[in-house]
Amino acid sequence: MAAVVTHSQESSARTDARAGKYLTFQLGSEEFGIRVMQVREIMGLQDITAVPHTPPYVKGVINLRGKVVPVLCLRSRFRMETAEATSVSCIIVVQVQLSEGDAVLAGVIVDAVSDVVNIAPAEIEDTPDFGSGKTTPYLLGMAKVKGKVKILLDIDQVVKATDLAELNEMPHEHDA
């Protein structure tokens, strides 16, 4: 089952666009991967300014050397239970492509970063249908590396603008 096939990068690129180098990180008991090409920075947790009228998983904004960058909590984005921040919790700053064509920076909070791994096409499988009928838009696929499953994220979809301002879906809390 753990068939580790090492392809050279060029040949793998030809067979599966999803293959390549990924930065892997932990969220609860699961392991996820983001393309290395999109990772701009890894930083420790810091003070985050909350932004009103945004969904709960938008933690707010931080100052990244003079730029205001939004930060998302991946746990609450994926509806996982919240956890206390630890000394290894960190913010991965990624560059994402919005549908309007702008490339913007965004931070995602994860439990811990693990490693950079090269994932070959043979190790990638499509996301299984979990019975709901629709595939999850932000999953690129699953990778089995050395017997462990890593979930490959399409980080662009995770950060998509439409979600950040989904005001109408917010449950309305009654004003006192």
Add this chain to the structure above:
Amino acid sequence: MSMMHDRENAPGGPVQAVCDAVDELATRAMLGEASEGGAGNVIPALIALAREARGVKLEKIATNAEELALRLAGPDGRNSTVLLDGIARLQETTQASVQAAETERDKTPAQEAPADAVAQSPAPVEAAGWAADPELLGEFFMESGDHLNSIEAMLLTLEQDAQNKDAINAVFRSFHTIKGLAGFLAFPNIQEVAHEVETLLDCARQEKLTITPEVIDVVLASADHLKRELDRLQRIAAGSAAEDAQDHRPLLDQVRAQMNPGDGRQKAEVKSPETEAKKAEPEARTETTKKNVAVESRMVKVDTSKLDFLVDMAGELVIAQSLIEHDGQLNAANNPRLQRNLSQLARITAEVQRTSMAMRMVQVSQLFQKSARLVRDLSRKSGKQVELEVSGEDTELDRTIVEDLSDPLMHMIRNSMDHGIETPEQRAAAGKTPLAKVSLKAYHQAGFIIVEVSDDGRGLDRQKILKKAVERGLVQEGAALTDKEVFNLIFEPGFSTAEKITDVSGRGVGMDVVRKSIQKMRGRIDIESRPGEGSTFFLKLPLTLAIIDGLVVKVGEERYIVPIFAVRELFRPAEDARYTVEGRDEMILVRGNLLPVTRLSSCFRIEARAAQVSEGVLVVVETTTKSFCLFVDEVIGKQEVVIKNLGGTFKRLPGISGGAILGDGRVGLILDVDTILSGIEGNLEHV
């Protein structure tokens, strides 16, 4: 995503592999792998990278990587900054190389493109032009654009004073430069037009030709043609679909036609006594022309994104400096020399920030030049004799404001020329001089820039505006309105009093758009007008869009910035000044006026510390339409902040216009008082 896909499959595969390797190294460095096992284990990776890069002819990356490997192996290799800095430099080089490789690839199809465009189209030749370095191309666009602007200004000078040799020479030189650049980059159309005009002007220089209004017309037309042509090329360079070049041959014929007619007659004119008499005046103009040339040569052109980056970094420097200044340990050291050095650092930092801000400022003269051209063209077209008077051209404004001001200003001038200024006959009947005047002024006033647009025309017609407003249902019949209120009606959407629709103005779009764009720049517009004497529009604009004076307030644990221009007053209310409507909506009595109270905590759904109004502070804010009180826990103070965009990830957030970096390096949100209320009204609909 898709971009990445393309790149990986693209012929530039090996380049991509190098690029990936660099990215991986960077991520590894960030992960801190190097610090665990020592920088040593990055060295083999660097050497492998260098070899790979050399294999695909990315010489720069290779040397960079080797140098870094050497440094890491050296004595200061343990220092983590060496690794991080080195990697950062490596990434920069890689990016530049990849971009270069991409342009290389992009341009290959252009060269190979079959000449499917018809023979007369210049497409194949243009492709050769694209082969040039994109940076060179950008410089060409910028430089030619500048030359065309100065050509226009000089021609308008020439029109006033046809004998101004310096102006002729300046125009000649500008066309000559454009011709040279276009020739170098192989844009034959531009080159040809510039060449013909240059020849024409050369005749004028050698006094073989008199500058007549017709000559100026044709030179202006050529400048316009070149401008359009440059725009077209720029669009293509930016990646939009190729457009056909404009036909420049009729223009060439026009230019040539100016060169031939009766040389003898024109030569005679040159020596006419009238021109001799004029000699005295041109002297003064010569001075200004020379000054302009001198100023221009000391300029450096910088990409605005680099400037913005510098402003960001200067802001960060100020924050870092203030963190050092307020550091407890340093202060406890109580070392006079340290204190002196620190305050020196503070002064320098402030100066750096001020200077970087000042670099964004440009003179309004460019805008005024454009107006001069417009007034000239319109007065020709409408048969009204109009003179433009300008003052304060050297007043400086933020670059973005100058750019955004262009359209509204042009519209206002068009409006003045069309509606304000009478025909020469009407003027004569009113006992005025036939030569009408439109004036443009710019000056500082109390931290703002005022731009005045005035005319000595017929003034706004109160009755006509009122009648129209009643027709449109904007006001009630018989409403008692002050002049100011009546005049402001012209800013209402869909309002237009022009009796006939001309191509100049009067389509009912305009003044409302003008007001909107001025408001968008956080400015305001006021009118003064006297029947028969003319009207003046006052545009009050902030010096810059990048900085605002803000009032930093605190609610719960969060800090917000209220723009000072919206704040009317602050006070701590007494509990008995508060009234409620239906037990819920709060009102407060301020000097006899009842104002609604908006709790920022409930707008933004955060926990406030102050529950009773007497425990907090009320900030009376003014929007364009109304005033209300914003209830906050406390006011921290006034601060000048640099406005930052929250980025494309957040669409419109009600009540928030942007972010700013506060003194401690954290982000504070800037409130948008106009939409805070609409956010609330929106909320009420849900209830």
